[in-house]
Amino acid sequence: MKLVRYGEPGLEKPGLIDGDGALRDLSAHVNDITGAALSDAELDRLRALDTATLPLVTGSPRMGACVAGIGKFMCIGLNYSDHAAETGSPIPEHPILFMKATSAVVGPDDTVLIPRNSTAVDYEVELGVVIGTPAKYVTEAEALTHVAGYCIVNDVSERDFQNKLTGQWTKGKSCDTFGPIGPWLVTRDEVENPQELSMALDVNGERRQTGNTSTMIFTVAQIISHLSQLFTLHPGDVIATGTPPGVGLGIKPQPVFLNAGDRMELTIEGLGRQTQILEQDA
Template identity: 60%
Template sequence: MKLLRVGAKGAEKPAILHTDGTYRDLSSVVSDINGASIGAAGLAKIKAADHGSLPVLDQGSRIGPCVGNVGKFMCIGLNYADHAAETGAAIPAEPILFMKATSAIIGPNDDVILPKNTLKPDWEVELGVIIGKEAKYIEEKDALDYVAGYCVVNDLSERHFQTERGGQWTKGKSADTFGPIGPWLVTKDEIKDVQNLGMWLDVDGHRYQDGSTKTMIFGVAHLVAYLSQFMSLQPGDVITTGTPPGVGMGQKPEPIWLKPGQTMKLGIEGLGEQQQKTKAYAA
């Protein structure tokens, strides 16, 4: 199933992408697409509904973040061997963890506002993993049982804030609008092999990123199990799992940074596409 949230910010309705391409309103089935509805029981209830009889939502409506009320937005750094190579970084011995503020989350096609005093804003197409049930001290062999589904994430980054202003990476990752997720939460049964998905990102029509989840250093199951050793993962939590090469920071001979008035398009095989326009911060 491809689940989404449709409507104005703060007033999104839960929906499913029907086989005929329409958005069908799930409001009579669940109150939202969130941690309370994406466990096994909730997904079974959604699947059992007569989707063809549900009301059709306006196809021109805004698509919101594909999961609401996210508790934690966990991120993995330098998790693609080819991306680590382009940055000159050593392959990490264990996953690099940091957090992105949940206030960064926006819909997949909402505008991205470049933060005040930005110097080096950058793009990153990433696979998002959405947790479906509480995971605590789990084993890798069981980890995917705790996953509800997957989504596209643009893990936008301000590299000056991230790497040149001391401390940890979170400050460079958490600006408002720096976390587009969606368009859909694609349930895991629709993805045959999460470790073999093509992924790409364009800026103003130029293809910068063209990679695959197969070059991940630590796969999805390992990451979910690993994180669960340090904190419980709750239904609705989002884990974004690293980016392939082609980020602005890695361009040669000089890095390329985002500017106001540009258009990013990105997508992952089977998970849909996003498009955002960049705008300057205005007080």
């Protein structure tokens, strides 16, 4: 299934994309696409519905983030060897974890705001993993059974805030609108292998990032297993699993960052497309 949330910010309704690509309303069957709706049993219940009987949503409504009520928004840094190389960083021995504030979450096509005093806004196309059942002390072999589905995440970053303000990377990762998620949450039964997905990001029509999840240093299963040894992963938690090379920070001989009016377009195989325009925050 391709689960979505559509409507104005704060008023989103649950829906799904049917086999013909049409948007269908799920409001009569689930309150929202939250962690409570992402267990295997709940997903099986929704999967059993006759989609042809669900109300058809006409027009082109705004898409919200494809999961609501996110408890933890976790990100894995430097998880592609060629991206680590372009930033001059060593290959990590263990997954590098930082957190992104849930207040950064927006819809896949919402405007991204450039914060005040910002000069180094950057982009990162990433495979997002949404947890469906609690995961604590799980093995790599069983890790993927705890996944509800997958989505696109743009880990928008302010590099000066991230690297030059004393403290954690979180400072440069959590600005308002820096967490577009969606458009769809594609349930795990429709993603045969999360380690074989092509991905790309364009800025103003120019290809900046091209990659494949096969080149991750730590696989999705390894990441889930590792994190679950440290704390419980709860339904609705989101993990952004790292980005391939081509970020603005890594452009030689001089980094190239984003400006107001720039357009980002992100794709991951089977997971849809995001498009965001940047604006200067007031």
